[in-house]
Amino acid sequence: MQRWVHIAVVCNSSAFKTTLFAYVDGELVKSLAHNETYKLIGYE
Numbered sequence: 941m942q943r944w945v946h947i948a949v950v951c952n953s954s955a956f957k958t959t960l961f962a963y964v965d966g967e968l969v970k971s972l973a974h975n976e977t978y979k980l981i982g983y984e
Contacts, residue, residue: 950961962970 946963946965948963950963952959952961958974960972961968962972
């Protein structure tokens with residue numbers, strides 16, 4: 941079975957802080973703020 945999956949990455953940047961938001965099919969799955977680290981599965 942195949943289906944469409946919508947993926948969006950939103951970058952909100954200001955002079956003090958940058959935040960990334962990841963959405964899959966319209967639902968927030970991860971947010972990442974300035975100076976935070978996040979390891980992607982399968983990547984070193």
